[in-house]
Amino acid sequence: MPYKSSVRLDQLPAWRTLLEHRDEIAGQHMRDWFAGRGANTRVERFSLRAAGLYLDYSKNRITDKTLTLLTHLVRECGLPAKRDAMWAGENVNVTEDRAALHVALRAPRTMAFHDASGDVSHGVSDTLSRMRAFSDSVRSGAWVGATGKRIRHLINVGIGGSDLGPRMVCDALAVYGRHDLSAHFIANIDPTELARTLPSLDPESTLVVVCSKTFTTLETMTNARTIRAWFVDHGIPESELGRHFVAVSTNAEEAVRFGIRKENVFEFGEWVGGRYSLWSSIGLIIMLYLGARNFEALLAGAHAMDEHFRHAPLEANMPVLLGLLGVWYRNFFDAQTLSIAPYTDALQKLPPYLQQLDMESNGKSVQVDGTPVAWQTAPIIWGEPGTNGQHAYFQMLHQGTTLVPVDFIAVLEPQYDAPGLLDHHRKLLANCFAQSEALLQGGSMATAEQAGGPLGAQRRFDGNRPSNTLVIDKLSPERLGALIALYEHKVFVQAAIWNINPFDQWGVELGKTLCRAIEPELVDPDSLRSDAHDASTASLIRLAGEALKEKR
Ligand code: F6P
Numbered sequence: 001m002p003y004k005s006s007v008r009l010d011q012l013p014a015w016r017t018l019l020e021h022r023d024e025i026a027g028q029h030m031r032d033w034f035a036g037r038g039a040n041t042r043v044e045r046f047s048l049r050a051a052g053l054y055l056d057y058s059k060n061r062i063t064d065k066t067l068t069l070l071t072h073l074v075r076e077c078g079l080p081a082k083r084d085a086m087w088a089g090e091n092v093n094v095t096e097d098r099a100a101l102h103v104a105l106r107a108p109r110t111m112a113f114h115d116a117s118g119d120v121s122h123g124v125s126d127t128l129s130r131m132r133a134f135s136d137s138v139r140s141g142a143w144v145g146a147t148g149k150r151i152r153h154l155i156n157v158g159i160g161g162s163d164l165g166p167r168m169v170c171d172a173l174a175v176y177g178r179h180d181l182s183a184h185f186i187a188n189i190d191p192t193e194l195a196r197t198l199p200s201l202d203p204e205s206t207l208v209v210v211c212s213k214t215f216t217t218l219e220t221m222t223n224a225r226t227i228r229a230w231f232v233d234h235g236i237p238e239s240e241l242g243r244h245f246v247a248v249s250t251n252a253e254e255a256v257r258f259g260i261r262k263e264n265v266f267e268f269g270e271w272v273g274g275r276y277s278l279w280s281s282i283g284l285i286i287m288l289y290l291g292a293r294n295f296e297a298l299l300a301g302a303h304a305m306d307e308h309f310r311h312a313p314l315e316a317n318m319p320v321l322l323g324l325l326g327v328w329y330r331n332f333f334d335a336q337t338l339s340i341a342p343y344t345d346a347l348q349k350l351p352p353y354l355q356q357l358d359m360e361s362n363g364k365s366v367q368v369d370g371t372p373v374a375w376q377t378a379p380i381i382w383g384e385p386g387t388n389g390q391h392a393y394f395q396m397l398h399q400g401t402t403l404v405p406v407d408f409i410a411v412l413e414p415q416y417d418a419p420g421l422l423d424h425h426r427k428l429l430a431n432c433f434a435q436s437e438a439l440l441q442g443g444s445m446a447t448a449e450q451a452g453g454p455l456g457a458q459r460r461f462d463g464n465r466p467s468n469t470l471v472i473d474k475l476s477p478e479r480l481g482a483l484i485a486l487y488e489h490k491v492f493v494q495a496a497i498w499n500i501n502p503f504d505q506w507g508v509e510l511g512k513t514l515c516r517a518i519e520p521e522l523v524d525p526d527s528l529r530s531d532a533h534d535a536s537t538a539s540l541i542r543l544a545g546e547a548l549k550e551k552r
Pocket residue numbers: 159160161162211212213214215216217220274275360505508
């Protein structure tokens with residue numbers, strides 16, 4: 001059972017050798033590796049293709065020796081056995097005692113998957129068939145609202161993993177969406193999104209997908225109830241709400257209690273983690289908006305990456321390499337963050353999606369056996385689409401005191417090819433490549449006269465700042481599926497090295513519990529017991545409670 005044992009990562013031979021190796025190359029500049037011996041083969045050696053994606057990782061502080069040592073490390077950490085355990089449906093999510101089988105959701109029907117309770121593949125394909133039938137009926141107009149109107153607006157109500165993935169995919173692939181259907185997403189308990197969205201929609205032609213693995217999440221339930229009241233206020237009788245509400249959950253009972261018809265509940269297995277769930281029925285809005293064929297292409301792209309991850313040698317395995325490079329900077333260069341720079345607005349929701357994927361998975365400080373880690377884990381993930389980021393925070397990436405590795409993502413084929421737009425796209429790509437070149441090479445913007453003086457120093461770029469460039473030929477459903485699966489497996493690789501469980505998220509629970517206690521105190525600040533909170537929290541509750549009292 002590869003997940004039961006605890007290792008002292010920092011005592012492994014490869015870890016110690018990597019520390020020495022880091023010191024060995026500390027004074028070297030990547031620029032010289034592109035100029036010296038082996039320079040012409042550097043890109044060839046440090047790039048690869050998988051599932052339609054091309055990764056150039058040559059602009060990293062690595063040599064052949066670094067890679068050899070890093071792959072020793074991942075072997076010493078038992079990655080292949082841990083990966084196989086996940087595929088075999090073992091309970092790799094040890095704290096919740098369940099499997100993590102999201103790969104089963106995107107596998108072809110011919111592949112069988114099992115968890116401890118038996119076959120899961122039949123359930124997966126049955127749910128997919130139900131999703132397909134439902135989405136076809138909505139898209140064809142066979143499914144109509146209570147007053148007989150065709151569905152034109154879709155609202156996904158969910159948060160975290162029940163929102164970020166579907167929202168990101170629908171946004172990224174909006175060009176594949178139907179022009180007569182609009183997709184909206186309500187996540188936050190803050191009513192701003194609701195207040196801005198609902199007035200522009202016609203309730204008679206609106207379909208709501210209430211998405212929640214647990215069907216108990218405060219935000220989702222509150223928003224769903226408010227939207228239900230909106231329908232009723234607009235003349236749709238309670239008895240007809242079944243034509244406007246469907247649910248996606250592992251907790252069908254609770255969905256039915258909310259008032260959704262049993263036949264309109266799309267279930268999925270407990271073994272699907274929230275942030276790994278867009279491939280399950282949580283992706284229903286994706287299918288409704290983009291059509292079944294595009295949803296299936298998304299799954300196929302992810303499956304192609306799964307096959308690569310499972311079968312490619314570790315040295316030529318894209319998720320393994322991305323994971324190892326992340327460990328190299330996080331643990332050996334103390335890089336606290338990773339910036340994601342997609343050079344397309346279509347992927348503007350990718351950084352927040354990856355925040356949850358990476359930080360909720362690997363933001364842990366105990367190993368699988370509960371002993372504390374003595375090494376850093378998840379980096380802070382952040383970023384904005386290029387070129388916007390260049391005009392905001394790239395200054396710090398080029399000249400700041402903190403090392404920030406960057407993942408650039410470039411798409412070769414523009415999504416919009418109207419006349420004149422190719423020029424935009426060429427400039428976009430030129431900017432993307434220029435940024436990674438500047439980070440690598442450094443240089444000076446000083447004139448000869450300025451060079452020796454203080455202005456010369458201000459205008460100098462040291463370079464030697466690492467980046468990866470992922471190139472996608474076209475932002476299609478297949479390629480997006482592969483890209484997401486790439487990052488999922490990268491996160492898994494890092495968890496395997498850090499010996500943590502990437503599939504639980506206990507760190508979010510305490511705040512939820514405390515919130516349940518504070519909410520009634522805001523209704524009645526006089527009920528606040530003097531010893532109920534620390535003085536700071538108590539005074540904030542009093543302050544807000546008094547302000548809200550005036551609103552009643
Ligand atoms: O609070 C965190 C979290 O549990 C995430 O892990 C999850 O994706 C999100 O809340 C939503 O949960 P649910 O799908 O059960 O509503």
